[in-house]
Amino acid sequence: MEAISDVYTVPHEHLDLCATIGQIAREKIAPRSAEIDERAEYPWDVRKLLAEQDILGLPFPIEYGGTGTGTLMLNMAVEEIAKVDASCALILMVQELGTLPIQLFGSEELKERFLPRCATGEWSPAFALSEPEAGSDPGGMQTSAVKDGDEWVITGTKNWISNLGIADFYICFAVTDRENRRMTAFVVEADRQGFSVGKLEHKLGIRASPTGQPVFDGVRVPDANVIGEVGKGLSVALATLERTRLGAAAQAVGIAQGATDYAVAYARERRQFGKPINEFQGISFKLADMEIRTAAARELLYKACAMADRGEPGRGKYSSMAKVFCSDTAMAVTVEAVQVLGGYGYVKEYPLERMMRDAKITQIYEGTNEIQRLVISRALK
Ligand SMILES: Cc1cc2nc3c(=O)[nH]c(=O)nc-3n(C[C@H](O)[C@H](O)[C@H](O)COP(=O)(O)OP(=O)(O)OC[C@H]3O[C@@H](n4cnc5c(N)ncnc54)[C@H](O)[C@@H]3O)c2cc1C
Incomplete structure:
Protein backbone atom coordinates (compact mmCIF):
# COMPACT_ATOMS: atom_id res chain seq x y z
CA MET A 1 0.00 0.00 0.00
CA THR A 120 7.02 38.19 -21.93
CA GLY A 121 4.58 36.66 -24.40
CA GLU A 122 6.43 38.10 -27.39
CA TRP A 123 7.11 34.58 -28.67
CA SER A 124 4.92 31.54 -28.56
CA PRO A 125 6.07 27.91 -29.05
CA ALA A 126 4.62 24.62 -30.27
CA PHE A 127 5.32 21.02 -29.23
CA ALA A 128 5.51 18.71 -32.24
CA LEU A 129 5.54 15.05 -31.20
CA SER A 130 2.44 13.46 -32.79
CA GLU A 131 2.36 12.27 -36.38
CA PRO A 132 -0.34 10.89 -38.69
CA GLU A 133 0.80 7.31 -37.98
CA ALA A 134 2.24 7.87 -34.49
CA GLY A 135 -0.15 9.20 -31.84
CA SER A 136 -0.26 7.16 -28.63
CA ASP A 137 2.84 5.27 -29.79
CA PRO A 138 5.60 7.78 -30.61
CA GLY A 139 7.80 4.78 -31.43
CA GLY A 140 6.08 4.71 -34.84
CA MET A 141 7.51 8.14 -35.69
CA GLN A 142 8.59 8.69 -39.32
CA THR A 143 10.16 12.17 -39.09
CA SER A 144 13.93 11.83 -39.21
CA ALA A 145 16.97 13.98 -38.56
CA VAL A 146 20.30 13.24 -40.23
CA LYS A 147 23.62 14.77 -39.18
CA ASP A 148 25.46 16.75 -41.87
CA GLY A 149 28.62 18.40 -40.55
CA ASP A 150 27.62 20.53 -37.59
CA GLU A 151 24.00 20.70 -38.74
CA TRP A 152 20.98 18.39 -38.65
CA VAL A 153 18.60 17.96 -41.58
CA ILE A 154 15.01 17.30 -40.47
CA THR A 155 12.40 15.76 -42.76
CA GLY A 156 8.84 14.75 -41.94
CA THR A 157 5.27 15.84 -41.25
CA LYS A 158 3.77 16.17 -37.80
CA ASN A 159 0.06 16.00 -36.94
CA TRP A 160 -2.40 17.63 -34.53
CA ILE A 161 0.06 20.33 -33.47
CA SER A 162 -1.46 23.12 -31.36
CA ASN A 163 -0.39 26.67 -32.24
CA LEU A 164 0.30 25.72 -35.86
CA GLY A 165 1.04 28.86 -37.84
CA ILE A 166 1.13 30.92 -34.65
CA ALA A 167 4.29 29.52 -33.09
CA ASP A 168 7.64 31.26 -33.50
CA PHE A 169 9.41 27.93 -32.99
CA TYR A 170 8.56 24.23 -32.81
CA ILE A 171 9.98 21.59 -30.51
CA CYS A 172 10.32 18.88 -33.11
CA PHE A 173 11.00 15.25 -32.22
CA ALA A 174 12.77 13.24 -34.91
CA VAL A 175 14.27 9.76 -35.24
CA THR A 176 18.07 9.95 -35.24
CA ASP A 177 18.78 6.20 -34.93
CA ARG A 178 16.11 4.11 -36.61
CA GLU A 179 17.74 0.76 -35.88
CA ASN A 180 17.65 1.36 -32.13
CA ARG A 181 14.37 3.37 -32.30
CA ARG A 182 15.99 6.46 -30.77
CA MET A 183 14.73 9.99 -31.26
CA THR A 184 16.09 13.46 -30.48
CA ALA A 185 14.40 16.75 -29.63
CA PHE A 186 15.24 19.87 -31.68
CA VAL A 187 14.22 23.50 -31.66
CA VAL A 188 13.13 24.55 -35.15
CA GLU A 189 12.46 28.23 -35.73
CA ALA A 190 9.42 28.90 -37.92
CA ASP A 191 11.43 31.05 -40.35
CA ARG A 192 13.90 28.31 -41.29
CA GLN A 193 13.97 27.33 -44.95
CA GLY A 194 12.03 24.13 -45.61
CA PHE A 195 9.52 24.67 -42.82
CA SER A 196 5.91 25.22 -43.83
CA VAL A 197 2.43 25.24 -42.36
CA GLY A 198 0.43 22.34 -43.81
CA LYS A 199 -3.17 21.28 -43.34
CA LEU A 200 -5.19 22.96 -40.57
CA GLU A 201 -8.02 20.96 -38.94
CA HIS A 202 -11.70 21.88 -38.56
CA LYS A 203 -12.44 20.81 -35.03
CA LEU A 204 -15.31 19.95 -32.68
CA GLY A 205 -13.97 22.11 -29.86
CA ILE A 206 -11.16 24.45 -28.81
CA ARG A 207 -11.80 25.96 -32.21
CA ALA A 208 -9.93 29.20 -31.52
CA SER A 209 -6.68 27.25 -31.15
CA PRO A 210 -5.22 26.34 -34.56
CA THR A 211 -4.26 22.65 -34.83
CA GLY A 212 -2.60 21.00 -37.79
CA GLN A 213 0.37 19.64 -39.69
CA PRO A 214 3.73 21.39 -39.64
CA VAL A 215 5.91 20.20 -42.53
CA PHE A 216 9.70 19.87 -42.22
CA ASP A 217 11.18 19.49 -45.70
CA GLY A 218 14.92 19.14 -45.26
CA VAL A 219 15.03 21.86 -42.60
CA ARG A 220 18.58 22.54 -41.41
CA VAL A 221 19.24 23.40 -37.78
CA PRO A 222 22.59 23.81 -36.03
CA ASP A 223 23.85 21.38 -33.39
CA ALA A 224 23.12 24.09 -30.82
CA ASN A 225 19.37 23.50 -31.42
CA VAL A 226 19.49 19.96 -30.03
CA ILE A 227 17.63 19.75 -26.69
CA GLY A 228 19.40 17.50 -24.22
CA GLU A 229 21.31 14.49 -25.48
CA VAL A 230 21.13 13.04 -28.97
CA GLY A 231 19.02 9.85 -28.82
CA LYS A 232 17.26 10.82 -25.59
CA GLY A 233 14.27 12.61 -27.13
CA LEU A 234 11.71 10.19 -25.75
CA SER A 235 12.78 11.04 -22.19
CA VAL A 236 12.43 14.73 -23.05
CA ALA A 237 8.90 14.16 -24.36
CA LEU A 238 7.76 11.96 -21.47
CA ALA A 239 9.15 14.22 -18.73
CA THR A 240 7.48 17.20 -20.38
CA LEU A 241 4.10 15.51 -20.75
CA GLU A 242 4.17 14.20 -17.18
CA ARG A 243 4.08 17.83 -16.04
CA THR A 244 2.00 19.44 -18.78
CA ARG A 245 -0.88 16.98 -18.61
CA LEU A 246 -1.69 18.77 -15.35
CA GLY A 247 -2.58 21.70 -17.64
CA ALA A 248 -5.16 19.56 -19.44
CA ALA A 249 -6.53 18.55 -16.03
CA ALA A 250 -6.73 22.20 -14.94
CA GLN A 251 -8.42 23.15 -18.20
CA ALA A 252 -10.96 20.38 -17.52
CA VAL A 253 -11.66 21.56 -13.96
CA GLY A 254 -12.15 25.09 -15.27
CA ILE A 255 -14.61 23.93 -17.93
CA ALA A 256 -16.53 21.83 -15.37
CA GLN A 257 -16.75 24.71 -12.86
CA GLY A 258 -17.71 27.23 -15.54
CA ALA A 259 -20.50 24.92 -16.74
CA THR A 260 -21.70 24.20 -13.19
CA ASP A 261 -21.80 27.90 -12.26
CA TYR A 262 -23.72 28.75 -15.41
CA ALA A 263 -26.24 25.94 -14.90
CA VAL A 264 -26.77 26.87 -11.23
CA ALA A 265 -27.52 30.51 -12.13
CA TYR A 266 -29.82 29.46 -14.97
CA ALA A 267 -31.78 27.00 -12.83
CA ARG A 268 -32.42 29.74 -10.29
CA GLU A 269 -34.06 31.95 -12.93
CA ARG A 270 -35.78 29.52 -15.29
CA ARG A 271 -39.36 28.82 -14.23
CA GLN A 272 -41.59 25.91 -15.26
CA PHE A 273 -44.78 24.61 -13.60
CA GLY A 274 -44.91 27.89 -11.67
CA LYS A 275 -41.55 27.66 -9.90
CA PRO A 276 -37.78 27.89 -10.55
CA ILE A 277 -36.48 24.61 -11.98
CA ASN A 278 -33.88 24.34 -9.20
CA GLU A 279 -36.79 23.52 -6.87
CA PHE A 280 -37.27 20.22 -8.72
CA GLN A 281 -35.14 17.57 -7.09
CA GLY A 282 -34.33 16.08 -10.51
CA ILE A 283 -32.46 19.31 -11.29
CA SER A 284 -31.10 20.27 -7.85
CA PHE A 285 -29.50 16.83 -7.29
CA LYS A 286 -27.93 17.05 -10.75
CA LEU A 287 -26.42 20.42 -9.79
CA ALA A 288 -25.21 19.02 -6.47
CA ASP A 289 -23.51 16.07 -8.21
CA MET A 290 -21.83 18.45 -10.71
CA GLU A 291 -20.45 20.53 -7.84
CA ILE A 292 -19.25 17.44 -5.90
CA ARG A 293 -17.44 15.92 -8.87
CA THR A 294 -15.78 19.21 -9.81
CA ALA A 295 -14.61 19.88 -6.25
CA ALA A 296 -13.19 16.34 -5.97
CA ALA A 297 -11.40 16.75 -9.31
CA ARG A 298 -9.86 20.03 -8.15
CA GLU A 299 -8.51 18.45 -4.95
CA LEU A 300 -6.77 15.71 -6.93
CA LEU A 301 -5.41 18.26 -9.39
CA TYR A 302 -4.01 20.57 -6.70
CA LYS A 303 -2.44 17.67 -4.85
CA ALA A 304 -0.80 16.42 -8.07
CA CYS A 305 0.46 19.98 -8.79
CA ALA A 306 1.86 20.32 -5.28
CA MET A 307 3.64 16.97 -5.69
CA ALA A 308 5.13 18.23 -8.98
CA ASP A 309 6.29 21.43 -7.26
CA ARG A 310 7.93 19.39 -4.50
CA GLY A 311 9.44 16.90 -6.95
CA GLU A 312 7.87 14.17 -4.84
CA PRO A 313 8.15 10.47 -5.82
CA GLY A 314 4.89 9.15 -7.30
CA ARG A 315 4.08 12.49 -8.93
CA GLY A 316 3.84 10.87 -12.38
CA LYS A 317 1.04 8.55 -11.27
CA TYR A 318 -0.79 11.45 -9.63
CA SER A 319 -0.41 13.58 -12.74
CA SER A 320 -2.01 10.79 -14.82
CA MET A 321 -4.75 10.20 -12.23
CA ALA A 322 -5.59 13.90 -12.12
CA LYS A 323 -5.69 14.10 -15.92
CA VAL A 324 -8.10 11.16 -16.22
CA PHE A 325 -10.37 12.13 -13.35
CA CYS A 326 -10.59 15.83 -14.21
CA SER A 327 -11.21 15.27 -17.91
CA ASP A 328 -13.84 12.55 -17.33
CA THR A 329 -15.45 14.95 -14.85
CA ALA A 330 -15.48 17.81 -17.36
CA MET A 331 -17.16 15.59 -19.95
CA ALA A 332 -19.80 14.23 -17.57
CA VAL A 333 -20.50 17.61 -15.96
CA THR A 334 -20.90 19.52 -19.22
CA VAL A 335 -23.30 16.89 -20.61
CA GLU A 336 -25.42 17.34 -17.47
CA ALA A 337 -25.13 21.14 -17.64
CA VAL A 338 -26.56 21.11 -21.17
CA GLN A 339 -29.43 18.98 -19.83
CA VAL A 340 -30.16 21.52 -17.08
CA LEU A 341 -30.69 24.19 -19.74
CA GLY A 342 -32.88 21.92 -21.88
CA GLY A 343 -33.19 23.28 -25.44
CA TYR A 344 -31.28 26.41 -24.44
CA GLY A 345 -28.30 24.23 -23.63
CA TYR A 346 -28.25 22.99 -27.20
CA VAL A 347 -27.98 26.31 -29.02
CA LYS A 348 -25.08 28.66 -29.60
CA GLU A 349 -26.78 31.61 -27.96
CA TYR A 350 -25.78 30.02 -24.64
CA PRO A 351 -22.22 28.89 -23.80
CA LEU A 352 -22.91 25.36 -22.61
CA GLU A 353 -22.83 23.53 -25.94
CA ARG A 354 -19.39 25.10 -26.52
CA MET A 355 -18.22 23.97 -23.09
CA MET A 356 -19.42 20.43 -23.83
CA ARG A 357 -17.57 20.42 -27.17
CA ASP A 358 -14.43 21.86 -25.54
CA ALA A 359 -14.49 19.31 -22.71
CA LYS A 360 -14.00 16.36 -25.09
CA ILE A 361 -10.42 17.20 -26.04
CA THR A 362 -9.25 16.96 -22.43
CA GLN A 363 -9.87 13.18 -22.59
CA ILE A 364 -7.77 12.91 -25.75
CA TYR A 365 -4.69 15.12 -25.76
CA GLU A 366 -1.61 15.10 -23.53
CA GLY A 367 -1.88 11.29 -23.77
CA THR A 368 -5.36 9.76 -24.08
CA ASN A 369 -7.17 8.61 -20.94
CA GLU A 370 -6.68 4.99 -22.03
CA ILE A 371 -2.91 5.54 -22.12
CA GLN A 372 -3.07 7.23 -18.70
CA ARG A 373 -4.93 4.24 -17.28
CA LEU A 374 -2.16 2.04 -18.70
CA VAL A 375 0.47 4.18 -16.94
CA ILE A 376 -1.47 4.16 -13.65
CA SER A 377 -2.10 0.41 -13.73
CA ARG A 378 1.61 -0.25 -14.38
CA ALA A 379 2.49 1.91 -11.37
CA LEU A 380 0.30 -0.36 -9.19
CA LYS A 381 2.39 -3.47 -9.88
C1 LIG B 1 -6.97 19.43 -30.79
C2 LIG B 1 -5.72 18.61 -30.61
C3 LIG B 1 -4.55 19.22 -30.20
C4 LIG B 1 -3.37 18.49 -30.05
N1 LIG B 1 -2.20 19.12 -29.76
C5 LIG B 1 -1.03 18.42 -29.83
C6 LIG B 1 0.24 19.09 -29.74
O1 LIG B 1 0.30 20.31 -29.54
N2 LIG B 1 1.38 18.37 -29.88
C7 LIG B 1 1.35 17.02 -30.11
O2 LIG B 1 2.42 16.42 -30.25
N3 LIG B 1 0.16 16.35 -30.20
C8 LIG B 1 -1.01 17.02 -30.07
N4 LIG B 1 -2.22 16.35 -30.18
C9 LIG B 1 -2.20 14.92 -30.44
C10 LIG B 1 -2.77 14.07 -29.31
O3 LIG B 1 -1.86 14.03 -28.25
C11 LIG B 1 -3.09 12.70 -29.92
O4 LIG B 1 -4.30 12.87 -30.65
C12 LIG B 1 -3.24 11.62 -28.89
O5 LIG B 1 -1.98 11.36 -28.31
C13 LIG B 1 -3.79 10.33 -29.49
O6 LIG B 1 -3.16 9.97 -30.66
P1 LIG B 1 -4.04 9.59 -31.97
O7 LIG B 1 -4.98 10.72 -32.16
O8 LIG B 1 -3.15 9.23 -33.06
O9 LIG B 1 -4.90 8.34 -31.49
P2 LIG B 1 -4.41 6.80 -31.48
O10 LIG B 1 -3.09 6.69 -30.80
O11 LIG B 1 -4.54 6.23 -32.85
O12 LIG B 1 -5.52 6.17 -30.54
C14 LIG B 1 -6.83 5.84 -30.99
C15 LIG B 1 -7.58 5.20 -29.81
O13 LIG B 1 -6.91 3.98 -29.41
C16 LIG B 1 -6.58 4.07 -28.03
N5 LIG B 1 -5.32 3.36 -27.78
C17 LIG B 1 -4.13 3.52 -28.44
N6 LIG B 1 -3.19 2.72 -27.90
C18 LIG B 1 -3.79 2.08 -26.86
C19 LIG B 1 -3.36 1.12 -25.89
N7 LIG B 1 -2.09 0.68 -25.87
N8 LIG B 1 -4.25 0.67 -24.99
C20 LIG B 1 -5.54 1.12 -25.00
N9 LIG B 1 -6.02 2.01 -25.88
C21 LIG B 1 -5.15 2.49 -26.80
C22 LIG B 1 -6.49 5.56 -27.73
O14 LIG B 1 -6.64 5.82 -26.35
C23 LIG B 1 -7.61 6.11 -28.58
O15 LIG B 1 -8.83 5.97 -27.91
C24 LIG B 1 -3.40 17.08 -30.28
C25 LIG B 1 -4.60 16.46 -30.66
C26 LIG B 1 -5.74 17.20 -30.84
C27 LIG B 1 -7.00 16.51 -31.31
Missing part, protein backbone atom coordinates in the same frame (compact mmCIF):
# COMPACT_ATOMS: atom_id res chain seq x y z
CA GLU A 2 1.23 3.47 -0.85
CA ALA A 3 2.24 5.83 1.99
CA ILE A 4 -0.02 8.86 2.34
CA SER A 5 1.92 11.81 0.97
CA ASP A 6 1.91 15.36 2.22
CA VAL A 7 -1.06 17.65 1.64
CA TYR A 8 -0.86 21.08 0.02
CA THR A 9 -1.65 24.61 1.01
CA VAL A 10 -2.45 27.37 -1.43
CA PRO A 11 -0.52 30.55 -0.53
CA HIS A 12 -2.59 33.72 -0.13
CA GLU A 13 -0.64 35.41 -2.96
CA HIS A 14 -1.80 32.61 -5.29
CA LEU A 15 -5.43 33.12 -4.27
CA ASP A 16 -5.17 36.89 -4.81
CA LEU A 17 -3.57 36.45 -8.21
CA CYS A 18 -6.22 33.89 -9.12
CA ALA A 19 -9.00 36.31 -8.21
CA THR A 20 -7.42 38.94 -10.47
CA ILE A 21 -7.03 36.48 -13.35
CA GLY A 22 -10.65 35.36 -12.86
CA GLN A 23 -11.84 38.93 -13.09
CA ILE A 24 -9.82 39.57 -16.27
CA ALA A 25 -11.23 36.36 -17.76
CA ARG A 26 -14.83 37.28 -16.97
CA GLU A 27 -14.56 40.91 -18.09
CA LYS A 28 -12.23 40.69 -21.09
CA ILE A 29 -12.22 37.11 -22.40
CA ALA A 30 -15.79 35.86 -21.82
CA PRO A 31 -17.34 38.51 -24.14
CA ARG A 32 -15.10 37.24 -27.00
CA SER A 33 -15.66 33.50 -26.50
CA ALA A 34 -18.71 32.83 -28.69
CA GLU A 35 -17.27 34.85 -31.57
CA ILE A 36 -13.78 33.30 -31.63
CA ASP A 37 -15.32 29.83 -31.37
CA GLU A 38 -17.73 30.52 -34.24
CA ARG A 39 -15.01 31.99 -36.47
CA ALA A 40 -12.32 29.51 -35.32
CA GLU A 41 -10.09 32.56 -34.98
CA TYR A 42 -6.88 32.73 -32.91
CA PRO A 43 -7.50 35.58 -30.43
CA TRP A 44 -4.37 37.72 -30.78
CA ASP A 45 -6.01 40.34 -28.55
CA VAL A 46 -6.36 37.82 -25.72
CA ARG A 47 -2.76 36.67 -26.21
CA LYS A 48 -1.68 40.34 -25.93
CA LEU A 49 -3.80 40.81 -22.81
CA LEU A 50 -2.34 37.69 -21.14
CA ALA A 51 1.16 38.95 -21.99
CA GLU A 52 0.50 42.47 -20.65
CA GLN A 53 -0.86 41.05 -17.40
CA ASP A 54 2.28 38.85 -16.98
CA ILE A 55 0.08 35.75 -17.08
CA LEU A 56 2.23 34.24 -19.85
CA GLY A 57 5.19 34.54 -17.46
CA LEU A 58 3.64 31.98 -15.10
CA PRO A 59 5.34 28.90 -16.61
CA PHE A 60 8.84 30.36 -16.22
CA PRO A 61 11.41 30.78 -13.44
CA ILE A 62 12.43 34.26 -12.34
CA GLU A 63 15.90 34.02 -13.89
CA TYR A 64 14.35 33.78 -17.36
CA GLY A 65 11.86 36.59 -16.86
CA GLY A 66 9.01 34.52 -15.43
CA THR A 67 7.08 34.74 -12.19
CA GLY A 68 8.78 31.71 -10.59
CA THR A 69 5.48 30.78 -8.95
CA GLY A 70 5.44 27.07 -9.88
CA THR A 71 3.08 24.45 -11.24
CA LEU A 72 0.17 24.87 -8.84
CA MET A 73 -0.15 28.60 -9.50
CA LEU A 74 0.18 28.08 -13.25
CA ASN A 75 -2.64 25.56 -13.26
CA MET A 76 -4.87 27.64 -11.03
CA ALA A 77 -4.52 30.32 -13.70
CA VAL A 78 -5.33 27.82 -16.48
CA GLU A 79 -8.45 26.83 -14.53
CA GLU A 80 -9.59 30.45 -14.11
CA ILE A 81 -9.29 31.16 -17.83
CA ALA A 82 -10.90 27.83 -18.82
CA LYS A 83 -13.95 28.66 -16.70
CA VAL A 84 -14.90 31.11 -19.44
CA ASP A 85 -12.88 29.92 -22.47
CA ALA A 86 -10.96 26.67 -22.94
CA SER A 87 -9.27 27.83 -26.18
CA CYS A 88 -7.82 30.87 -24.45
CA ALA A 89 -6.62 28.70 -21.54
CA LEU A 90 -4.73 26.69 -24.15
CA ILE A 91 -2.67 29.78 -25.06
CA LEU A 92 -1.17 29.61 -21.56
CA MET A 93 -0.93 25.79 -21.56
CA VAL A 94 1.05 25.71 -24.81
CA GLN A 95 3.38 28.37 -23.43
CA GLU A 96 4.42 25.70 -20.92
CA LEU A 97 4.18 22.65 -23.24
CA GLY A 98 6.40 24.16 -25.92
CA THR A 99 9.09 25.47 -23.58
CA LEU A 100 9.31 22.85 -20.83
CA PRO A 101 11.66 20.66 -22.93
CA ILE A 102 14.09 23.62 -23.01
CA GLN A 103 13.51 24.41 -19.34
CA LEU A 104 14.14 20.80 -18.26
CA PHE A 105 16.82 19.65 -20.73
CA GLY A 106 18.07 22.61 -22.80
CA SER A 107 21.54 24.13 -22.76
CA GLU A 108 22.04 27.46 -21.04
CA GLU A 109 22.38 29.06 -24.47
CA LEU A 110 18.98 27.67 -25.58
CA LYS A 111 17.35 28.83 -22.35
CA GLU A 112 18.66 32.35 -22.78
CA ARG A 113 17.76 32.43 -26.48
CA PHE A 114 14.13 31.30 -26.09
CA LEU A 115 12.71 31.51 -22.57
CA PRO A 116 12.76 35.27 -21.80
CA ARG A 117 10.92 36.14 -25.02
CA CYS A 118 8.29 33.50 -24.24
CA ALA A 119 7.94 34.73 -20.65
